[in-house]
Amino acid sequence: MARIVNIIERTVSLASGMSNAGISFDTMTASAVVxxxxxxxxxxxxVGLAFDSIGRYGHGALLQERFIPRILQASPESYGAAAGAGIDPFKLWALMMKNEKAGGHGERAGAVGLLDAAAxxxxxxxxHKPLWALLNERFPGARQPSRTAIYASGGHYRPGVGAKGLADEIARYxxxxxxxxxxxxxxxxIAEDQQRIEAVIRTLGDNASALSVDFNGCLAEHNALPWLEALQPYGLAWLEEPVEALDYQLLAHCARHSQTPVSTGENLFSLADTRNLLRYGGLRPGRDMLNVDISLGYGIVEYTRIIELMATLGWNKSACIPHAGHLLAAHAxxxxxxxxxxxxPAHPLLGPYPNxxxxxxxxxxxxxxxxxxLEHMPGLQRLFTEMIP
Amino acid sequence: MARIVNIIERTVSLASGMSNAGISFDTMTASAVVxxxxxxxxxxxxVGLAFDSIGRYGHGALLQERFIPRILQASPESYGAAAGAGIDPFKLWALMMKNEKAGGHGERAGAVGLLDAAAxxxxxxxxHKPLWALLNERFPGARQPSRTAIYASGGHYRPGVGAKGLADEIARYxxxxxxxxxxxxxxxxIAEDQQRIEAVIRTLGDNASALSVDFNGCLAEHNALPWLEALQPYGLAWLEEPVEALDYQLLAHCARHSQTPVSTGENLFSLADTRNLLRYGGLRPGRDMLNVDISLGYGIVEYTRIIELMATLGWNKSACIPHAGHLLAAHAxxxxxxxxxxxxPAHPLLGPYPNxxxxxxxxxxxxxxxxxxLEHMPGLQRLFTEMIP
Structure with missing residues (x-):
């Protein structure tokens, strides 16, 4: 049985000149955990390491206030593995969530997700094995457990970068x-964004099915259908987060009127919210996708429950493509x-893979x-070298 | 135009021996803001003061990390009232929520709610007027704006306190x-809880319609209907939060099978979540109630939007009885x-009213x-005297 003797947390800046349709990243932060x-x-x-996923700020304060003390004050028996060496991430998870009310799955889900990932x-x-191997042992079924299909996420709005610069970015990928x-x-x-999209499609030798687009939830009732109709003819791979995360009714409206697959879920951070998405969002198994963020959504433990839930509702886990370029998600x-x-690929911290x-x-x-x-990632190596005792 | 020159925050313990069907309050904290x-x-x-509502821990860390700096770094023009002296809480709210993604309405909603309340x-x-008067001016319609119907919330599970002690507590109220x-x-x-309920009903001279009961979301699919059926004959005022906050499907099932009104919403912290509750939860206007927590749910600004939304869906604001014994909620x-x-009434900090x-x-x-x-509340007077510069 292993004992967790210390937990170190540091908040780092993710500042960049990027923005999406919703927010700018100039003041964005992330937490690193050891x-x-x-x-x-x-x-x-x-040591167990974790690094925040992107877009919801660091979780250092919540970690310090609630979740780190709960772990350090617990007896090792309460989170020790039943057999063999080590810890049981499911027990640790339950311990962290003690005396936490249901609902309100926001920052807490990211804080717990970090500690779950580190566990x-x-x-x-x-x-003494890579996480992909451990996960494959515990939850068998992957055909090639050390390998995954992958896509390059980029094409943010950057001041002064037009369709040409965007196409160049894709060519680099x-x-x-x-x-x-x-x-x-x-x-x-719509017309301006179509120029961007068409420039990329040309770069892809007219293979539009290799391209998807991300609305970051910005469509509303008055403009959702015009946008969907304008993009339909391209035959894109999928339309991501067309509407606000929690507007299942408008999402269902979009899903009904879209021939292109829809992917969403990255701003829902729990099993309970994902269940509502699947119940009310009008998404179709076999066509649409879920991109729930593992780290921001209570971690691997909760994610395995989401996969179980999906199965009961007729969804295959091949519909899961987790947000957002995180090495933890690659292992999952x-x-x-x-x-x-x-x-x-272009993210200075989270882009470059271990060698x-x-x-x-x-x-x-x-x-x-x-x-x-994480400690072997070129963008995080130095940070974790400093943090690891 | 007023300028906010400093924001002081302090986390205080709400430790008590209480528990409900879900959590214990032994390590509970709350934030006070000046x-x-x-x-x-x-x-x-x-000064503008705020104090957390109960049950979701203090918000000090998030305030320090994100929301206090945003206000202090903003120009007074960005939150100043368009006419007259002072600040515009709606502008301040928008400023706090800049670069915050949609979805994930958890701790953030409580942190913003505190600053909104203080504003x-x-x-x-x-x-120079009480908040109830200011609200009544801006959002007219209350018949007696300095007065509200009220109920005493108590009857927690306490070790060693049985049905007799519970009835005594109600008699004190x-x-x-x-x-x-x-x-x-x-x-x-069910049988044990019926003894508690019946003891209280006897104390009320058999007027069961003066009593409601709070499940704190603990019913599940296997036991929801047996509980509802067992409580139905009493003719209670309402059944509160019968199921987990986000399980709208099970809630709708309960609402369909309950003759007693249902009240819920206290663990939903946003307009977007409340909209889903009203869309999918099977609650009936004219019968059921919403107890969304104003302070934990982004404050008064968001609450006025919730009331607007309710009106569009056929709900009267008389269906709103906000969680949870907070002086801010009394003014609203x-x-x-x-x-x-x-x-x-029994809560040492939030119970006793100003004299x-x-x-x-x-x-x-x-x-x-x-x-x-808040600074005139017997339970908070000393705290705010210490905090106010």
Missing amino acids: LVSDQLRNGKPL WDLQAKIE QDQGYRRFKIKTGALS AAGLGLGGHETA DYRVVDGYLQLGDKPGVG | LVSDQLRNGKPL WDLQAKIE QDQGYRRFKIKTGALS AAGLGLGGHETA DYRVVDGYLQLGDKPGVG
């Missing part, structure tokens, strides 16, 4: 081995056999190092 | 002028003409002092 265990390997304590990283290291792509849409007029996509993985990962012809081949491998 | 303006009265700066308190003081009451239910067996209930106000308030025959007569009056 969970220190009493297990030694080569004389050093094994899985630690447990994989204790078992092609050179890096990506074969499917997603760009932002909805912040300009591969090890759990999800539909694919989003990656953000034993390979992006080849639209697929990501994950590495073999124990755990998730 | 918004300091550049407006002087009698040589002292006018309304400040503005009422700048206009009767002596204090209360005529309607609510107790916790659902944490024991009176000034906006809501259906009533919950109060927690110019009167509870008479089931109604609360609010005082005339400018603002909300």
Whole structure:
């Protein structure tokens, strides 16, 4: 049984000049977490690492106020694995959520998700295997558990960057081995955004089915159908988050009127909210997709429950392509056999993969190092070197 | 135009031996906020005060990380009232929510709600009137804007306190002028809880319609109908939060099978979530009630939008009885003409009213002092005296 002896948290800036149809990222932050265990390997304590997913600010304060103390005050028996060495992430999860009311799945879901992710990283290291392998053992079914389909997410609105610059960005991703792509849409007029989309489609040799577009929830009742109708003829891969996360009624309206598949869920952070999306959002199994964010949505433990729920409602987990370019999600996509993985190649921190990962012809081949491998990411290496005791 | 020159926040313990069917309150915290303006009265700066509602922990960390800096860094023009002195809480609200993604209405909603409440308190003081009067001016329609129907909320599960102790508690509230009451239910067996309920009904001279019961969301598919059927014959005033906040489907099932009115919403913290509750929860205008928590749900600004939304869906604001015994909610209930106000007479901090308030025959007569009056509450007086510069 392992004991968690210390938890270190640091908030870092994710400032960039990017924006999507909804928000700017100039003041965006993220939390990094190091969970220190009493297990030694080569004389050093094994650690579990986690790094926030993007877009909802860091979770340091909530971690410090509620969730870190709950873990450090708990007895190791309360989260120890029943058999073998290590910890049980499900027990740890229950412990964190004690005396938390139902509902209100916001920042809390991201804070718990970080500690859940760190727990899985630690447990994989204790078992000396990559997380994709651990997940595949516990939740079998993936055909190629070290590998996942992948797409390059980019095409943000940047001041001074027009359709030409956007097409160049996509061409760079092609050179890096990506074969499917997603760009932002909805912040300009339909005609202006069509120019962006068409420039990218030309770059893709007219293969529009390799491109999807992300509205970041910006469509409203008055303009949703005109937008959908304008984009329909292209035959895009999918339309992402066309409307506000919680407006299931308008989403159902869009899903009914769209021939193009719809993907959404990244701003719903719980099993309970995902259930409502599936009940009321008008999404169709076999056509549409869910991009719930694993780290921001209470972590792997909750995500396995979401997959179970989906199965009871006729959904295959191949419909899952988690938000948002996070190495944790790559392990889940591969090890759990999800539909694919989003990656953000241009993101300075979260883009570059560890050097034993390979992006080849639209697929990501994950590495073999124990755990998730955040400490081997070029963008996070230095941060975690500083943080790991 | 007023300028907000400083914002002071302090986290205080709400520890108590109480519990409901869901959680224990032993580690519960709350935030107190003081918004300091550049407006002087009698040589002292006018301040806006706020104190958390109960049950979701303090919001200090989020306030410090995101929302306080946004206000202090903003120009006074960006939140100043268009005409006259003071600030515009709607502008301040928009400023706080800039670069916040949709969805995920959890802790953030409580943090923004605190600053919104403090802004309304400040503005009422700048206009030198109680908040109920300010609200009644801006949103007319209340017949008696300084007065609201009220009920005493209590009857928690306490170790060693049985049906007799519970009945005694209710009798004390009767002596204090209360005529309607609510107790916790659902944490024991049906038979055991019926003993509690029947003991209280006897104390009420067999007037069961003066009593409601609160499940705190604990019923599930397997036991919801047996519970509802067991309680039906009493003719209680309402059944509160029978099921988990976000399970609209099970709620609709309960609403369909209940002759007793249903009240819920306290664990939904936004307009978007309330809209889903009204769309999918099977609640009936004219029978059922909404107890959305104003402070935890983005404050007064969002609450006025919820009332607008309700009107478009055929709901009267008399169906609103906000959670949870908060003086801010008393002002909203009176000034906006809501259906009533919950109060927690036994709560050491939030129970006792300022000494110019009167509870008479089931109604609360609010005082005339400018603002909300948190600094005049016996349980909070000392805290705010320490905090106010």
